[in-house]
Amino acid sequence: MKKKTRKKLKKSVPKKWPWRIFKFTLTICILASVCIAVYMFYLFVGIEDRFASRRWSIPSTVYSDITLLYPGERINKPLFLSKLSRLDYRSVDRIPKTKGEIQIREDSVAIFLNDLKTSQQNREGFPVIIRYDNESIRSITRMDTQENLPLLELEPENIMLFFGSQREKRQLVSIHDVPQHLVHALLAAEDNRFFKHHGVDPKGLLRALLVNLRHGSVRQGGSTLTQQLAKNYFLTPERTLARKFKELLIALLLEARFQKEEILEIYLNEIYFGQKGSVSINGVGEAASFYFGKPVNDLKPGESAILAGLIKGPNRYSPYVDKERCRNRRNWVLEAMYDNKWISAGELKKYKSQPVETSGYRVSGKKAPYFVDYLSEQLTTLYSASDLASLGLSIYTTLDTQVQMAAEEALENGLTRLEKTNPKLHRDDPSRKLQGAVVVMQPKTGHILAMVGGRSYVESQFNRAAKARRQPGSLFKPFAAVAALDKFTLATRLSNAPKTYEYENKKWSPDNFAPSRELDVSLRTAVQQSYNRATVDLAMRTGLDHILDVIKPFEFTTPMKPYPSLALGSFEMVPLEMTRAYCAFAADGVLPYPLSLKEIMDETGALLEQHHMKIERAISPEKAFLVTDVLRSVVDGGTAKSLRSKGIWFPVAGKTGTTNDYRDAWFVGYTPDILALVWVGFDNGDPVYASGGSAALPIWADLVRSIPQYVSESWFNAPPGVVQKEICLASGMLARPEHGCPVTIKEYFLTDNAPHEVCTLHGSMVPFENWIRRIREFVE
């Protein structure tokens, strides 16, 4: 029995162990396969999730407005040329042949325009020559058809990007827009068997292993494009065996899930191409723009080879870092292309001989930072910060970068000049420096063309243009005048004599800014010379409550009370609101909505949001005209007459403002085409020791002189409902110069309250005059 058992055991042991080992191995394999299958399923779901949602976070871009050019337009040549440079046009010393090139000459500029894509149009770029003299554009001619153009639109300028935490810059491209030579260069450099393998290339791995063993160092990577994509898109950069295994699985899954072309497109949009400051350049679209200033479909084979060569070490082979090393790397790629028979020997020779040319490294800081902050506040009511950082929206604004630059420069120069003139204004502490704000608007449309909220955004992000509340001083007087026009005329005589007013048991005696001997002045003179006493007299006679009623449509957010000092601008106001309110005077009494955002498009070009100019009637066009005419006399012979000595020769309406103890200096000036407001002061209310006329006005003059394209020399015409009469200055009644009125002037009146009575002050010199007049009127 024992023997049998032993025999059985002897027989069964060799039989059972292999079977058990086999079973065990099989079980392990099945378990491992199941685990791998489960894990692959998990990875597959991850891939699906990743690709079902947005593949990339693309920062939204804020753009300026389109620039219109037309024959006869006045230009500031340096500003215009710097605009072209900011639009990434590359200067060449021959006739431009491809998009983005520009040739600048003394009397002309030849441009091969970039494409222009807006909600309005989709214009292909074309070559154009703009001929100009020192002052204006003489002609705009298409170079390909010799057609003279009446109007040309330059593409909007990139102002800023709403980055997320990753700070990646990327322009998505379709595989159909990628030139064949770029695909070949990429494959030659990274994976020439891409279309032959299934995500993992054993041959490639073996070859790389042999090459590396032969050289004793890592010379060649065995990763396929798909593996690189798996690594970049799904994995962290650490080098472990587990991560490599994961990479292989994902690569296989990607190949199983997607077509080769799709994988290539994702790769081209994903791959890292270098660094621009703190921002990483990702994808060929952005790389083509960053290195060559052109869209990817305009790349030349040599440039494609440079981009393909960059992938191995973007910052090492960058043409901005070392041109020679970049050239060597490009040539290596070109040779690899030749080896793969993607270019001929002749092409290889030709491309290798070409120099490495780039568009030039451009630092892109945040332009118009205060304007962008103002805009962002509106945008965040429409989109969350994460959406703005990822949806790749195109946000078009009203900003004119030429006006913005002129405003920034004028403000800085003006403040520096003031500090030099008066050392008491100098502060060592940057946070206590003399400050200023500028707002420039188109009065008819309400478009905000420029906004400068302070001297330096780096030092202070407080937007004084849109947030500060300061006393406007005499800037408020025209609003009191508007209210008065219901009762009085511009010729109405006002008392400019010292007077004490009592209000809420307090006594108050307004004083004039400068001593004046005039004790009795017209309404026009009160505003023109900015007389405080006469203005308070006007306000009291008009009625403070009536003034408050009349200014309601101007939509000031400051709560105001019927104090006698109201007319002297004692209530603090926001500069932007004041700018907008003055627009009503320049726009037929219509208050425009202050517009900074024009439209928003998604990354496919679909329009998501569109804002148009909207208007609301604040006062009648007749009153607006009368106030404008008075404000023109402020510039022609009043407190702003120094404007004429500062190169402002064309008609302008303006108003100076200075507050108590020189805490604020203001100037607002306008023409039918443009309106700008300047404020100067210290944040803590220290005195600036200068009036609006001497501190703010020169800044306004500098600004407006720099933007001749907005100066048309035109002026407002009297609307129906306004008449002009010759009046006796002393009485404000119809003049009778032939009967003794010493000084007569022509004055505008509302038809409804134009004077009908002739001067009685000087009427007593001729006997029976009244009889004669009545007979004459009867006969007439």
Place this chain on the structure above:
Amino acid sequence: MLSKLKQQTIVFLWVGIILFASGCSMKRPAPETFPEKSHLPPPKQESIKPVSPPSGPSQAVQLPKPAGPSDDAPSSPVVKPSARMMASANLVDQGKDYLDKGKPDRALRAFERALSLYSGDGEIYYYMAEAWMMKKNKHQALEFNRLAGMYLSGNYLWSDKVAEQQKRIKQLP
């Protein structure tokens, strides 16, 4: 005595009638010294530049003469088309094309650009009112129609069109 006074009165009356008949508009020689008016400011200090009619600038707005006595009304200047006006007119044409194609948003954008170049063209306001009508915004349509009416009131053809447009706007819900 009475008869002498009567004679003097008749003489004065005749002088008056003759003066009246001759138009009474001859400028009276200024007296060497003006009657003293101590409360009046000296003429030079009242430094108002005599207001001139808004003529002169080449791009002056073409507005009709305001209602009122013709002698008093500021005269309309002759309009010489400027570069800005021509560029603006080009944009107006673009806007009109968009209106014809039933694209009011695009039209409005073109008209806004036209307005930024030359705001004195009443037709722009008229077409903007049309665009707002297409967008069913009665309030804005009325506002722009009002401005069109103001700028085009001297032009009979356009005045009728503006009035007819106003009727159409008012019919909007």
